[in-house]
Amino acid sequence: MQFRILGLVEVRDEQAGLHLLPTGAKQRALLGALVVKAGHHVSVQQLIDELWGERPPANAANALQVQMARLRRLLSGPQDGRDGRRRERPPWITTTSCGYTLRIAPAETDAACFQQLTDTARRVLHEDPGRAGELLRRALSLWRGPALEGSVLGDICAGRAAQLEEHRLTALEMMYDAYLRTGRHGEITGELMVLTTDNPLRERFYDLLMVAFYRCGRQAEALGVxxxxxxxxxxxxxxxxxxxxxxxMQAILHHDPALAASAGPLPAGPSRAGTAPAGADAAGGDAVLPLFEEISRLQRRIEQLQQEQNRLLCRFDELTGAAARAVAAGSGPARGPGF
Structure with missing residues (x-):
């Protein structure tokens, strides 16, 4: 049996052909919260907050018991498997003096499988990027949609969903890093274009796309990214x-040898721009370099002028306000130079 939260919350037994899918937002949120806290005690009040937030029903404890009874029937009742045999499932949810616990091992969740695969990939990325890429592809294939989809009503599921989404994006970054290390830059530009559009403030995807474009001989497109x-x-x-x-960007302008496919991808870290190597103006660099340097200078100058304009406008408003107050108080002329 596997409890799945990388998408809609569900329970599956592939060998027996069993598929348990809670119906209704409250049931999904309840199971999701218990899976997130699997093996740990979850208090009645935590679950009430998770399901109803700041507007619990008058009889919140009883309402929670009703929801818990329905979930227990779903998880513990007998069900026919694919082989036609009747199976009794164990009582996974146990009751304590003031709460509930879902008794499953961490390995029984798809999130744990995802984490195990990504951890292994991270360890072998530098020595065996080909294997790392395959491990990460397998890990990412476990996702069926947003984490805890349809279950995020309270802080327990919301916090875990955000954490898992960050892990998913990091796994994607590692996978495309592995692909660059194995010379697959021509295969991934389209996928990275989509990722930069879907995650416009995540710099690492732009970074990977720029390297991929450059190694495909598409320097102008890399700079456009x-x-x-x-x-x-x-x-x-x-x-x-x-x-x-x-x-x-500077390394691309200067045709830094470290960008060559044989050198592997540039690691995420501090600035990597080097000095321009001999022959840096080859392949059109003599035309592209001055163009982008001029663009950068103009952008900096425009920003400086905008800041200066803002300061002048603030000072103008201060002076006109002071003059208006002085006239109203009769301490200055009604008209003067510039008024």
Whole structure:
């Protein structure tokens, strides 16, 4: 039996052909919270908060008991398997003096399987990127939709769903890193384009896409990815891209040898821009480099002018306000230079 939370919350036994899917948001949230806290005591009050938040029913404890009884019937009742045999399932949910516990081993959840595969991939990424890529592809195939889909009513499921989503994105980053290490840059540009669109503020996807484009001989498109990332970050967050992305842009402009496919991908970390190697103006670099340097200078100058304009407008408002107050108080002329 496996309790699954990487998508809709469900319980499956593939060998027996059993599939248990709670119906209704409260049932899904209750099972989801118990799976998230599997092996640990969950108090009645925690579960009430999870299911009803700040608006619990007047008889919240009784309402929770009703929901728990329905869930127990779903999980513990007999059911015919694919082989036609009748199976009695164990009573997974146990009651304590003031709460409930779901008695399952961590390995009985798809989230634990996902974590095990990604941990193994992380350990072998540098020595065996091909194997790491396959492990990560398997791990990501366990996802059937957003984590705890349809179950996020309270903090228990919401917190775990956010954590799992971050782990999913990190696994994607590692997988495409592994693909770059094995020379598969031509296969992944389309997928990375989608990821940069779906996750516009996550710099690592832009980073990987820029390297993939560059190794495909598409330098202009690689630089275009940087400009797209910068425009989005300045517009959404009011900040410039981090040093890694800026360093990569400079490395692409200068045809840094570290970007060659034989060198493997550049690791995520500090700025990686190097000095321009001999022959850096080859393959059109003599035309592209001055163009983007001029764009950068103009962008910096525009930002400086905007800041100066804001300061002048603030000072203008202060002076006109002071003048208006002085006239109203009769302490100055009604008209003066510039008024």
């Amino acid at each position: 940087y400009e797209r990332a910068r425009n989005r970050m300045v517009h959404e967050l009011g900040v410039e891209p981090g040093p890694v992305l800026r360093g990569l």
